[in-house]
Amino acid sequence: MTSDPRKRIEAAAANAPRRVSKGETMIRNRIAPCVILGVLALSAPAMAQTALGTLRGAVLDQQGGALPGVTVTVRQIETNTVQSTVTGGEGQYFLPNLRPGTYELTAELSSFAPTKQDLVLRVGQDLTVNFTMKVGSVTEAIDVVAKSVPVETQSTLATVITNKQIDDLPTIARNFSALATLSPGATTSNTTGTGQGTGVSISGQRPFTNGIIVDGASNQMQFYGRQANDFPQDWIQEFQVLTNSFSAEYGQAAGGILNVITRSGANTMNGRGYGFFRDDRLDGPPFAGRYDASRQPIFLDSTPAFNQQRWGGFLGGPVVKDKMFYFAGIERLDLTSSDVLGITDYWRQSVSPTVIPTGEKETVGIGKVDVNVNQKNRAYFRYTNTHRRDLNVGGTSPGAAAPLETLEARQTFGGPLWNVLGNWTTTLSNTTFNELLVTYGVNKPWILSNLAGGLGGSELLAAAGYNTTTGNPTGKFARISYPGANFGATSFTGLEGEGNLFVMDNFSLVRGRHQFKLGGIIARQEMYMDVEAAHKGSWGFTQDRAFNINDPASYPTSFSGNIGSGQAYPAIWNPSAYAQDTWQVINNVTLNLGARYDLDLTPTSVNPYVDPYNQRIVARLGGTAPLQPSVADKNNVSPRLGVVWVPARDRRTTLRSSFGIYYDQNHWNFTDIYLNETLLALRRISLNANTQANNPFWTPSNTAAGIAQMRAFLAKSFPGYPDLSGLPFPGETILGVQPNYKIPYSTNFAVGMTHELGATLSARADYVHTQTGDASIGPDTNWVQNADGTYSRRDTRYANITLVGNGGSIWYNGLEARVEYRPSANARAGLSYTLSKTRSNTSTGLSTGGTTNPFDLDEDLGPDDNDRRHNLVVDASYLVRKIDVQLAGITSYRSPLPYSVTTSVQLDSDPFADRPEPRNSQRAAVDKSTDLRVSKIFRFGGKYAATAFWEMFNVFNVDNWLRYQGSLQSSTFGLPLTEGPKRRQQLGFRFDF
Numbered sequence: 004m005t006s007d008p009r010k011r012i013e014a015a016a017a018n019a020p021r022r023v024s025k026g027e028t029m030i031r032n033r034i035a036p037c038v039i040l041g042v043l044a045l046s047a048p049a050m051a052q053t054a055l056g057t058l059r060g061a062v063l064d065q066q067g068g069a070l071p072g073v074t075v076t077v078r079q080i081e082t083n084t085v086q087s088t089v090t091g092g093e094g095q096y097f098l099p100n101l102r103p104g105t106y107e108l109t110a111e112l113s114s115f116a117p118t119k120q121d122l123v124l125r126v127g128q129d130l131t132v133n134f135t136m137k138v139g140s141v142t143e144a145i146d147v148v149a150k151s152v153p154v155e156t157q158s159t160l161a162t163v164i165t166n167k168q169i170d171d172l173p174t175i176a177r178n179f180s181a182l183a184t185l186s187p188g189a190t191t192s193n194t195t196g197t198g199q200g201t202g203v204s205i206s207g208q209r210p211f212t213n214g215i216i217v218d219g220a221s222n223q224m225q226f227y228g229r230q231a232n233d234f235p236q237d238w239i240q241e242f243q244v245l246t247n248s249f250s251a252e253y254g255q256a257a258g259g260i261l262n263v264i265t266r267s268g269a270n271t272m273n274g275r276g277y278g279f280f281r282d283d284r285l286d287g288p289p290f291a292g293r294y295d296a297s298r299q300p301i302f303l304d305s306t307p308a309f310n311q312q313r314w315g316g317f318l319g320g321p322v323v324k325d326k327m328f329y330f331a332g333i334e335r336l337d338l339t340s341s342d343v344l345g346i347t348d349y350w351r352q353s354v355s356p357t358v359i360p361t362g363e364k365e366t367v368g369i370g371k372v373d374v375n376v377n378q379k380n381r382a383y384f385r386y387t388n389t390h391r392r393d394l395n396v397g398g399t400s401p402g403a404a405a406p407l408e409t410l411e412a413r414q415t416f417g418g419p420l421w422n423v424l425g426n427w428t429t430t431l432s433n434t435t436f437n438e439l440l441v442t443y444g445v446n447k448p449w450i451l452s453n454l455a456g457g458l459g460g461s462e463l464l465a466a467a468g469y470n471t472t473t474g475n476p477t478g479k480f481a482r483i484s485y486p487g488a489n490f491g492a493t494s495f496t497g498l499e500g501e502g503n504l505f506v507m508d509n510f511s512l513v514r515g516r517h518q519f520k521l522g523g524i525i526a527r528q529e530m531y532m533d534v535e536a537a538h539k540g541s542w543g544f545t546q547d548r549a550f551n552i553n554d555p556a557s558y559p560t561s562f563s564g565n566i567g568s569g570q571a572y573p574a575i576w577n578p579s580a581y582a583q584d585t586w587q588v589i590n591n592v593t594l595n596l597g598a599r600y601d602l603d604l605t606p607t608s609v610n611p612y613v614d615p616y617n618q619r620i621v622a623r624l625g626g627t628a629p630l631q632p633s634v635a636d637k638n639n640v641s642p643r644l645g646v647v648w649v650p651a652r653d654r655r656t657t658l659r660s661s662f663g664i665y666y667d668q669n670h671w672n673f674t675d676i677y678l679n680e681t682l683l684a685l686r687r688i689s690l691n692a693n694t695q696a697n698n699p700f701w702t703p704s705n706t707a708a709g710i711a712q713m714r715a716f717l718a719k720s721f722p723g724y725p726d727l728s729g730l731p732f733p734g735e736t737i738l739g740v741q742p743n744y745k746i747p748y749s750t751n752f753a754v755g756m757t758h759e760l761g762a763t764l765s766a767r768a769d770y771v772h773t774q775t776g777d778a779s780i781g782p783d784t785n786w787v788q789n790a791d792g793t794y795s796r797r798d799t800r801y802a803n804i805t806l807v808g809n810g811g812s813i814w815y816n817g818l819e820a821r822v823e824y825r826p827s828a829n830a831r832a833g834l835s836y837t838l839s840k841t842r843s844n845t846s847t848g849l850s851t852g853g854t855t856n857p858f859d860l861d862e863d864l865g866p867d868d869n870d871r872r873h874n875l876v877v878d879a880s881y882l883v884r885k886i887d888v889q890l891a892g893i894t895s896y897r898s899p900l901p902y903s904v905t906t907s908v909q910l911d912s913d914p915f916a917d918r919p920e921p922r923n924s925q926r927a928a929v930d931k932s933t934d935l936r937v938s939k940i941f942r943f944g945g946k947y948a949a950t951a952f953w954e955m956f957n958v959f960n961v962d963n964w965l966r967y968q969g970s971l972q973s974s975t976f977g978l979p980l981t982e983g984p985k986r987r988q989q990l991g992f993r994f995d996f
Contacts, residue, residue, distance in 0.1 A: 054102075054103070054126050054127060054216070054217075054218050054219045054262060054263065054264035055099070055100045055101055055102060055103075055127070055219065055428070055438070056101045056102070056103055056124040056125065056126065056127060056128045056129065056130070057097070057098065057099045057100075057101065057128070057129045057130070058077060058096075058097075058098040058101060058106075058108065058124065058130055058132060059095070059096065059097045059098070059129070059130070059131055059132075059518065059585075059587075060095070060096060060131050060132040060133045060134065061090075061093070061094045061095055061096075061133045061134075061587075061590050062075065062090050062094045062096065062110050062112075062133070062134045062135075062136060063094060063133065063134065063135050063136070063590075064115075064135070064136060064138070065135060065136075065137060065138070068094075069090075069092075069093050069094025069095075070090060070094045070112060070115075070136060071090050071091055071092045071093070071094055072089060072090060072112060073089065073090040073094070073096070073110050073111065073112040073115075073134075073136070074087060074088075074089055074110070074111045074112070075087065075088055075089070075090060075096040075098065075108070075109070075110050075134075076108075076109045076111070077098050077101065077106050077107070077108050077109075078106065078107045078109075079101070079102065079104050079105070079106055080104065080105040080106065080107060081104050081105065081269035081270065081271075082102075082104075082267075082269050082270055082325065082328060082373070082375070083270060083324075083325045084102075084325075084375050084381070085378060086098055086100075086101070086378065086430065087378070088430075088433045089433045091433075091434070091513065091515060092515065093515050093516050095513070095515070095516055095587065097434075097436075097511070097513045097518055099436050099438075099511050100381070100428040100430075100436060100438055101124055102124075102264075102267065102373075103124055103125055103126045103128070103240060103241060103264055104123070104124060105121070105122075105123050105124075106121070106122055106123070106124055107119060107120075107121055108120045108121075108122060108132060110134045110136060112136060114138060114139075115136040115137065115138055115139060116136065116137045116138070116139030118134050118135075118136050118137075120132065120134070125163045125165070125241060125243070126163060126240070126241050126242060126243050126262060126263070126264045127161070127243045127245075127262045128163070128243075129585075131587075131593070133590065160188070160245065160246050160247035160248045160661070160753055160755070160769055160771070160819075161186075161243050161244065161245045161246070161249075162185065162186035162187070162243070162244045162246070162821065162835075163241060163242075163243050163244075164179070164182050164183070164185060164186075164241060164242050164243070164244065165241050166239075166240055166241050167831070167880070168182065168185070168878065168880075169182065169236055169239055169241065169242075170237075171880040171889065171891045171936070171938075172878055172880065172891050172892075172893055172936070173891065173892065173893065173934045173935065173936035173954040173955075173956065173989075174236060175934075175954075175956050175984075175987060175989060177235060177236045177237070177279060177313065178233075178236060179234065179236045179239045179242060179263070180201060180202070180203070180215075180230065180261060183201075183203050183242075183244045183261060184203060184874075184876060184895070185244075185833065185835060185876055185878050185893070186244035186246060186821070186835060187246070187769075187819035187820055187821045187835040187836065187837045187874075188205055188206050188246035188247065188259070188771060188817060188819040188837055188839075189203050189204070189205045189244055189246060189259065190203070190204055190837065190869070190871050190874045190897060191203065191204075191897065191930070192204040192209075192210045192868075192869050193868075193900055193965060193966070194209070194210055194848065194868060194869070195398060195400075195405070197211075197226075197227050197399055197400065197672050197848065197849040197850060199211070199227065199229060199400050200212070200213060200227060200228040200229050201213045201215065201228065201229055201230065201261070202229075203259075204258070204869035204871075205244075205246050205258045205259030206246055206247055206258065206259065206749075206751070206771055206773045206815050206817065207773060207813060207814075207815030207817070207839065207841035207867060207869055207870070208257055208258035208259070208749060208773065208775065208813065208815070208869075209228075209258065209813075209848065209869070210228065210229075210258070210869075211227060211228025211229070211670065211848070211849055212228060212256060212257040212258035212667045212747075212749075213228065213256060213258040213259050213260065213261065214253065214255065214256030214258075214259075214260040214261070215229075215230055215260075215261050215263070216260060216261065216262050216263065217232075217234060217263040217264075217265065218263070218264055218265055218383075218385055218424060218426070219424075219426055219438075219440050219507075220422075220424050220440060220442040220505060220507075221442075221503070221505060222234075222263075222422070222444075224446050224501065225501055225503065225528060225605075225668065225670060225671050226446075226499050226500075226501060226530075226670060226671040226672050226675070227400070227670065227672060227849060228670060228849070229400075231389075231420055231422070231444060231446045232367070232387045232388075232389045232420050232421070232422050232444070233365065233367050233389045233391070233420075234263065234265060234367075234369070234387070235315055235332070235334045235367060237275060237277055237315060237317065237332070237334075237993075238265050238266055238317060238332050238369060239263060239264075239265060239266070240264050240265060240266045240267070241264060242261055242262060242263040242264065243260075243261070243262040243263075244259060244260075244261060244262075245259055245260040245261075245262060246259045246771075246819065247259070247661065247751050247753050247769075247771050247773070248643075248645065248659075248661035248663060248751065248753055249643075249663075249665075250583055250595065250597050250643055251581035251582065251583045251597030251598055251599040251641065251643045252509065252520070252522060252581055252583065252597075252599075253599075253665075254524075254579055254581070254599050254601050254641065254665075254666065255579075255601055255603070255666065255667065255668035256665060256667065256668075257665050257666060257667035257747055257748055257749040257775060258667075258749070265330070265369065265371065265385070266317065266319060266330055266332075267319065267328060267330050267371060267373050267383070268319035268320050268321065268322075268328030268329045268330045268371075268372075268373060269319065269320070269321070269328060270320075270321050270324055270325065270328075271320065271321075272318070272319070272320030272321070273318075273319055273320065273995070273996065274316065274317060274318035274319065274320075274995075274996055275316055275317055275993060275994065275995050275996075276315075276316040276993070276994045277314075277315055277316060277991065277992065277993045277994070278312075278313060278314050278315070278991060278992055279311070279313040279952075279989055279990070279991040280311060280312060280313070280989065280990050280991065281309065281310070281311035281987065281988070281989050281990075282309065282310055282311075283305075283306040283307065283308055283309035283310070284306070285987065285988035285989070285990075286306045286309060286984075286985065286986065286987045286988065287306065287960055287985035287986040287987070288302050288303040288304060288305055288306050288985065289302065289303055289306065289307070289343050289982070289984070289985050290302055290303075290343060290962075290981065290982045290985075291303045291343060292343045292344050292345040292346065292357065292406060292980070292981065293345075293348060293351065294975070294978060298978065300962075303343070303358075307340075307341035307343070307358045308339060308340075308341060308360065309339060309340050309341060310337075310338070310339045311336070311337070311338045311339075311340075311989075312335075312336070312337045312338075313334065313335070313336045313337075313338075314334070314335050315332065315333060315334030315335065316332065316333065316334075317330065317331065317332030317333075317369075318330075318331055318332075319331070322372070325375065326374065326375050327372065327373070327374050327375070328372070328373045328374075329370075329371070329372055329373075330369070330370075330371040330372075330373075331368075331369065331370045331371070332368065332369045333366070333367070333368045333369075334365075334366070334367050334368075335365070335366050336363060336364065336365040336366075337362075337364055338362050338363040338364070339360070339362045340360075340361045340362055340363075341358050341359060341360055341361060342358070342359040342361050342395070342397060342405070342406075343357070343358050343359075343406070343981070344357045344358070344359060344406055344407070344408075344409065344488075345406030345407060345966070345975075345979075345980035345981050346406070346407055346409070346487050346488040347486070347487030347488065347547050347973065347974050347975055348974070349487060349547040349548075349974070350409075350485070350487055350488040350547060353549070354409055354488065356410060359395050359397075359408075359409075359410050359413065360394070360395060361393075361394055361395045361396070362393070362394040362395070363391065363392070363393045363394070363401070364391070364392045364394075365389065365390065365391035365392070366389075366390050366391075367387070367388065367389045367390075368387065368388050369385065369386070369387045369388075370385070370386045370387075371383065371384070371385040371386075372384050372385075378430075379429060379430040379431075380427070380428070380429050380430075381427075381428050382425070382426060382427045382428070383425075383426050384423075384424065384425045384426075385422075385423070385424045385425075386421070386422070386423050386424075387421065387422050388419070388420070388421040388422075389419075389420040389421070390417075390418075390419050390420070391416075391417045391418075391420075391448075392415065392416075392417035393415065393416040393417055394415055395410065395413045395414075395415070395453065396413055396414050396415065396416045397412075397413055398493075398494075399414075399450065399493070399494065399495065400416070401416050406966060406980040406981040407487065407488050407489050407980065408489050409488055409489060409490055410453060411453055411454040411490060411491065411492075412453070412454070412482075412489045412490055412491060412492065412493060413453050413493065414450050414451055414452055414453060414459070414493040414496060415449075415450075415451045415453070415457060416448060416449070416450055416451075417448055417449065418446075418447045418448040418449045418498075418500070419445070419447055420444070420445070420446045420447070420448070421444065421445055422442060422443070422444035422445075423442065423443055423444070424440070424441070424442040425440070425441050425442070426438065426439070426440045427439045427440075433513075434512060434513040434514070435510070435511065435512050435513075436510070436511040437508065437509070437510050437511070438507075438508070438509040438510075439507070439508050440505075440506075440507045440508075441504075441505070441506050441507075442503075442504075442505050443502070443503065443504045443505075444502070444503050445500070445501075445502045446500050446501050446502075447498060447500040447531060448498075448499070448500060449497065449498050450493060450495065450496045450497060450498075450499070451496060452480065452492040452493050452496045453492075453493075454480055454491060454492045455467075455480050455492055455496070458496070459496035459497040459498070459533075459535075460496055460497025460498055460533040460534055460535055460569060460570075461497070461533055461535070461568075461569060461570060463480060463492065463496050463497070463535055463539065464535050464538055464539065464569075466479075466480075467479040467480045467539055469535075469538060469539065471566055471567060471568075471685055472566075473566075473724055474538070474540065474564050474565070474566045474724040475538065475539050475540050475564070475723065475724055476723045476724055477722075477723050478540055478720075478721065478722030478723040478724070479539075480492040480539045481539050481540035481541065481542060481722040481723075482494055482539065482540065482541040482542065483542045483544075483722065484541070484542065484543050484544065485544045485546070485547050486544070486545065486546065486547055486970050486972045486973040486974075487547040487973055487974065487975065488547070491539075491542075491722075492539060494536065494541070495534055495535065495536035496534070496535055497532075497533045497534035497535055497569065498531055498532065498533040498534065499530075499531070499532060499534060499671070499672070499675055500530075500531035500532075501528065501529060501530050501531060501671060502528075502529045502531070503526065503527070503528050503529075504526065504527040504528075505524060505525075505526045506524065506525050506526075507522065507523070507524045508522055508523060509521075509522040510522060516586060516587040516588070517584055517585070517586050517587075518584070518585040518586075518587075519582070519583070519584050520581075520582070520583050520584075520585070521580075521581070521582050522580070522581055523578065523579060523580040523581070524577075524578070524579040524580075525576065525577075525578050525579075526576065526577045526578075526579070527574065527575075527576050527577075528574065528575055528576075528577060528605060528671075529572065529573070529574035529575075530571070530572065530573050530574070530608070530671045530674060530675065531572055532569065532570060532571045532572065532675055532678065532679065533569060533570045534569045534570075534675065534679050535565075535569050536565065536569070536679055536680060537563040537564055537565040537680065537687070538564070538565045538566075538567070538569060540562065540563070540564050540722065540723070540724055541562070541563040541564070542559045542561070542562055542717075542721065542722060543559065543560055543561035543562070543691075544557075544559055544560055545560045545693070545907045545908075545972050546972060547973075547974065550718075550721060552718060555711070555714070555715065555718075558714040558715065558717060558718040558721075559714065559717045559718060559721055560691065560692045560693060560714060560717075560907065561689075561690060561691040561692065561693075561697070561717075562688070562689075562690045562717055562725060563688065563689045563690075563736075564686075564687070564688045564724050564725075565679075565680060565684050565686075565687050565688075566684065566685045566686040566687075567683045567684035567685040567686070567687070568683045569679050569683065570683075571612070571678045571679075571683060573608035573609070573611075573674065573678075574608070575604045575605050575607070575608045576604070577601075577602060577603055577604055577605065578602050579599065579600065579601045579602070580599070580600050581597065581598065581599040581600070582597065582598055583595065583596065583597030583598075583643065584596045584597070591648065591649040591650065591654075592646065592647070592648050592649075593646070593647045593648075594645070594646050595643065595644065595645040595646070595647075596643075596644060596645075597642070597643040597644075598640060598641065598642050598643065599640070599641040599643070600639065600640050600641070601639045601641070601666055601668075601746075602635065602637060602639070603635070603636065603639070603666075603668055603669050603746055604635050605668075605669045605671065605674060606633045606635065606636070606669050606673070606674070606740060606744055607632070607633045607634070607635050608674060609633055609674060609677050609678060609682055609739075609740075610632040610633055612678060612682035612683065613630050613631070613632050613633075613682065614628075615682075616630060616681065616682045616683075616684075617629060617630055619685065620735075620800070624735070624800045625800075626798070626800055629737065629798060629800070629801070629804070630681075630682075630737070630739070630742070631742040632742060633740065633742045633743075633744065634742055634743055636744070636745045636746050639666045639746055639748070640664075641663065641664045641665060641666055641748075642662075642663065642664055643661075643662075643663040643664075644661070644662050644663065645659070645660070645661045645662070645663075646659065646660055647659045655758060655759040655760075656756065656757070656758045656759075657756060657757045657758075658755075658756045659753075659754070659755055659756065659757075659769075660752075660753065660754040660755075661751070661752070661753045661754075662750075662751065662752050663750075663751050664748055664749070664750050664751075665748060665749045665750075665751065666746050666747070666748040667746055667747045667748065667749075668746065669744075669746060670849050672849040672850065673740050673744075673807055673849065674740075676738055676739065676740075676850065676851055677738070677739035677740050680736075680738040680739070680851075681737050681738055681739045682739070686727075686735065687735060687736045687737070687738070688727060688734055688735065688736060689734070689736040689802060689803055690713065690717065690725075690734060690802075691713075692709075692710045692711075692713035692714045692717070693710060693907055693908060693909055694909060694914060694915075694916065695794075695909070695913075695914035696783060696785070696786075696796075696802050696803055696914045696915075697734070697802045697803065698710065698713045699713070699730045699731040699732050699734055699802075700712040700713045700716070700731065701713075703912070706909065716729065716730075732799065732802075734801075734802045735800055735801045735802065736801065736802055736803045736804075736805070737785075737801060737803065737804040737805065737806065738803075738805050738806075738851045739805075739806050739807070739851075740806055740807045740808075741784075741806040741807065741808040741809075743808075744807065744808060744809065745777045745809045746777070747775060747776070747777045747778050747779060747809070747811075748775070748776055748777060749773050749774065749775045749776070749813075750773070750774050750775075750776065751771070751772070751773045752771075752772045752773075753769050753770065753771045753772070754769065754770055755767065755768055755769025755770060755819075756768060756769075762825075763824060763825050763826050764822070764823070764824050764825075765822070765823050766820070766821070766822045766823075767820065767821050767822075768818065768819070768820040769818075769819050769820075770816075770817070770818055770819075771815070771816070771817045771818075771819055772815070772816050773813075773814075773815040774812065774813070774814050774815070775811075775812060775813035775814075775843075776812060777809040777810075777811075778809070778810075778811030778812055778813055778843070778845050778847075779807050779808070779809065779811060779845065779847045779848075780807070780808055780809065780810050780811045780845045780847050780853070780854045780860065781805055781806075781807050781808075781847040781850070781851045781852040781853045781854045782805070782806075782808065782854040782856075782857030783803045783804065783805050783854075783857055783915070784797070784804050784805070784806050784808075784857060785797050785798055785801050785802070785803055785804035786857060786858075786914065788858055793912075794913060794914050805851045805852060806851075807847065807851055810845075810860060811843065811844055811845030811847065811860065812843060812844055812845070813841065813842070813843040813845075813867055814841065814842045814843070815839060815840070815841045816839060816840050817837055817838065817839030817840075818837070818838045818839070819835075819836075819837050819839075820835070820836050820837075821833060821834065821835045821836075822834045829881065829882040829883075829884055830879075830880070830881045830882070831879065831880055832877070832878070832879035832880075833877070833878050833879070834875075834876070834877045835874075835875070835876045835877075836873075836874070836875050836876075837871075837873075837874040837875075838872070838873060839870075839871070839872065839874070840870065840872060841866065841867040841869055841870040841871075842864070842865065842866055842867055842870070843863075843864075843865075843866075843867040843868075844860045844861060844863045844864040844865075845860070845863055846863060846868060846903075846922070855915060855916055855917075855918060855922075856913070856915045857915070862918060862922075863922050864921075864922065865901070865903075865921050865922035865923040865924065866901040866922075866923040867901075867923070868900065868901070868923065869900070870900065870901055870923070871897050871898050871899075871900060872898045873896065873897070873898040874895075874896075874897050874898070875895065875896045875897075876893065876894070876895045877893070877894050877895075878891075878892070878893045879891065879892060880892075887939065887940040887941070887942065888937070888938065888939050888940075889936075889937070889938040889940065890935070890936070890937060890938075891935075891936045891938070892933065892934055892935040892936065893933075893934045894931075894932070894933040894934070895930070895931060895932055895933075896929070896930075896931045897929070897930040897931070898929060899926040899927045899928055899929055899930075900926070900927050900930075901923035901924070901925060901926055901927070902923060902925050902926075902927055902967045902969050903918070903920070903922050903923050903924070903925070903969050904918070904919050904920045904924065904925060904969050904971065905918070905919070905969045905970050905971065906919050906970070906971045906972065907970070907972055908971075908972075919971060925967065925969070925977075927964060927965070927967050927979070928962075928963065928964040928979070929963075930963050930983070931961055931963070932956070932957045932958075932961060932963065932983075933957070933958040933959060934954070934955070934956045934957070934958065935954065935955045935958050936952060936953070936954045937952070937953045937954075938950050938951065938952050938953075939951045946996065947994075947995070947996045948994070948995045948996075949992065949993070949994045949995075950992065950993040950994075950995070951990075951991075951992050952989070952990065952991035952992065952993070953988070953989075953990060954988065954989040954990075954991070955986065955987070955988050955989075956984070956986070956987045956988070956989070957983070957984060957985060957986045957987065958986065959986075960985055960986040962982055962985075963982055963983035964979035964981075964982045964983075965979055965980070965981050965982055965983060966979060966980040966981050967979050967980070968980055
């Protein structure tokens with residue numbers, strides 16, 4: 004070989020395929036600022052609806068020219084899985100469908116010295132890694148010195164929660180999603196009931212609008228937008244919190260997305276056994292749910308009974324080395340706990356107990372197989388099963404604060420939830436790739452009433468003596484609500500479940516500097532409904548006073564009843580499709596163009612029930628058909644546009660901007676309400692003495708007389724159904740969805756940057772603007788405004804026609820920042836801060852109602868329910884290697900959430916509910932906490948390790964007050980009904996091998 008470097012380069016050039024010249028690259032570099040100015044406001048980084056990652060980049064010679072024909076090979080260290088490709092004419096390579104893990108990336112070309120780089124690929128990550136190859140012999144040592152800096156050119160506005168954080172940081176319930184709030188832009192939400200969703204608000208959006216993807220498939224219960232199957236924290240390899248700017252592959256999520264991947268087996272067998280234990284002796288006494296004469300909170304003298312036993316383990320390893328791997332896990336939870344009631348002193352005299360025993364029993368299991376069929380085909384298969392039973396749940400979902408729900412008003416929640424999944428990835432050629440995923444899951448959680456002895460749905464109605472002529476004449480199990488306590492059966496009981504089949508395909512094609520990706524989903528979604536809600540009867544009172552037929556002040560104020568069936572099982576097919584192009588305009592500028600289309604037909608699943616309902620109404624009450632069939636929202640096209648620019652040669656700074664439209668999905672709960680409360684009903688009644696719309700005795704000239712007459716009418720039959728033949732007009736009610744209902748969507752714009760300050764410190768900051776359009780509202784549409792300013796009913800057969808429609812908006816503006824410090828393998832720290840403001844003109848969640856004045860939505864304009872102005876979270880861990888003791892913790896400060904002042908009294912002449920103050924004009928309390936874990940590690944023979952944990956949550960025993968009473972009719976007005984947990988401690992162990 005000649006020793007003249009110039010001749011060596013010339014010789015290499017003669018033997019190599021054509022390269023793009025340095026001059027061409029320089030010309031492209033000059034146009035970079037122009038490209039960025041043109042697209043900075045129109046951008047969205049590409050992100051796949053997959054847990055798999057992608058490597059891409061360019062291979063150059065020492066003069067900056069592109070090298071085609073280079074063999075680029077990636078090898079996963081843990082499984083020895085190998086995937087190769089060859090660079091094209093522009094020197095570009097593309098390696099998709101890679102599991103997260105540690106990789107060795109190698110580039111080889113005749114007449115050049117091989118080049119290698121080690122890297123870690125995270126879940127859903129799209130890394131750009133460029134190579135510079137030196138002229139030399141293929142027999143020379145592999146060059147591992149001149150490493151390229153991997154750049155996440157397409158993982159913007161996303162935070163990866165690594166396996167180290169999952170393993171090291173303290174979490175009281177061992178639920179990985181609790182760590183999602185480490186991401187800027189994500190904060191806890193106090194939303195309860197059906198709208199609780201994931202419990203996390205992202206970019207000011209409702210918790211139920213977030214997507215949850217595990218191993219590439221949805222793990223979302225469409226009914227409520229919350230997790231379906233539980234995945235214990237120890238089974239999670241890592242997950243990604245996408246707060247904004249995800250690509251066209253992601254759909255049906257107007258908020259954020261949790262993209263999760265579970266552990267897999269590898270060539271080395273490994274496993275873990277673990278346990279976490281809690282006891283009431285380790286916890287601080289909680290708030291007693293009441294106040295002294297000076298309105299100061301009273302605390303219990305001792306902590307109520309509490310015991311937690313959580314056991315679990317997993318095992319993974321090879322079936323056939325380098326070819327097939329297994330992973331299996333199981334976890335069992337036995338929990339005995341308590342809820343302290345926040346009922347008023349009036350009811351404390353007669354209600355027992357005021358400390359409610361609660362608990363949970365849950366068994367979850369997972370089985371997973373990964374197969375390297377050959378170098379071009381890989382697959383994995385997974386089965387998960389969750390069987391849970393939550394005891395004495397307050398409200399309609401586990402974990403919700405329900406301080407007014409007495410023991411009889413509570414329920415048992417639980418049932419089987421299972422899912423099976425298969426994924427097959429294929430390398431068709433150096434430039435074409437495919438991923439096929441099929442998943443099917445069933446969720447059947449039952450809500451069973453305490454008062455009815457563990458019955459729910461149609462079985463509860465049968466036990467009550469319910470019939471379709473007079474409803475519930477005895478009032479057995481009727482719901483009874485006071486300002487200071489709730490009695491009777493749970494607000495609704497029975498089965499609200501679903502079965503979902505998803506078939507997804509993603510096809511990738513590389514052409515020059517373009518990486519095209521096309522894909523689609525076909526989904527069959529079925530709803531299981533056996534529910535009673537107002538069927539048993541629901542009564543409301545405006546003051547805490549036990550009913551006495553001889554005391555008119557104790558008479559009920561409102562009644563809701565439903566005569567009809569509550570069973571239905573509609574199913575529908577929904578298609579989705581997307582296309583996107585990741586265009587590497589030049590080596591340091593990536594432009595992303597994409598569009599997605601979702602056709603959500605679930606709102607039309609009610610149509611077979613519309614005509615029978617209309618026929619029943621016309622036959623009984625005359626007139627025309629009151630309802631119209633639902634029409635599908637067919638224009639849900641979601642453009643995604645984006646740019647990422649790496650301006651400096653050291654590739655340590657990334658500038659980005661994004662714009663996109665993100666549609667939510669219809670949630671079965673709307674369909675459930677429409678079917679259950681209206682379309683299957685023979686008669687649905689809603690009476691309220693204090694509102695013109697629902698009081699047939701209302702007298703504008705003497706409202707007090709009309710109110711008294713209505714209350715006396717209700718008192719005659721309480722708690723049984725009233726004799727409706729005594730009403731001046733029918734008083735029918737419709738609860739449902741407008742026929743032209745549109746799927747809500749969010750429009751997002753973001754601009755920001757990431758900078759690596761050396762190898763140990765990184766910082767990112769983004770400005771995010773999100774506006775939700777077509778947000779759901781729940782107005783009573785049965786009113787027309789007359790010329791003289793008065794109101795009259797549009798359809799005199801009905802008191803109310805409350806149909807969920809569109810027209811609401813949510814506005815979010817936020818500065819989202821995160822700093823991460825990684826000084827060594829034994830220490831790390833992160834700080835996330837969000838400064839934001841969220842406003843909205845709707846409080847409608849996943850139910851009807853929530854709109855004050857259907858003619859003026861601005862009556863509901865104010866801070867949104869999820870409006871936290873400041874959100875600060877710090878997480879850190881440090882291992883003292885000499886003694887193998889680790890300290891880890893999370894501390895958070897969150898500014899107060901708002902709440903509204905309400906009244907059940909009519910304050911003006913219009914027929915609508917009134918606000919004594921503007922919506923959400925009051926603020927609750929600051930939420931702050933510090934959680935700490937101390938771990939001691941014992942190592943055996945280098946292969947085995949045992950770890951003992953001591954964890955403390957809310958270390959400083961801070962009072963975090965919740966659920967402020969906004970009702971002017973309550974004696975606890977302006978006071979919190981409950982609080983977050985006081986100091987708690989947890990002991991645990993882990994044995995790794």
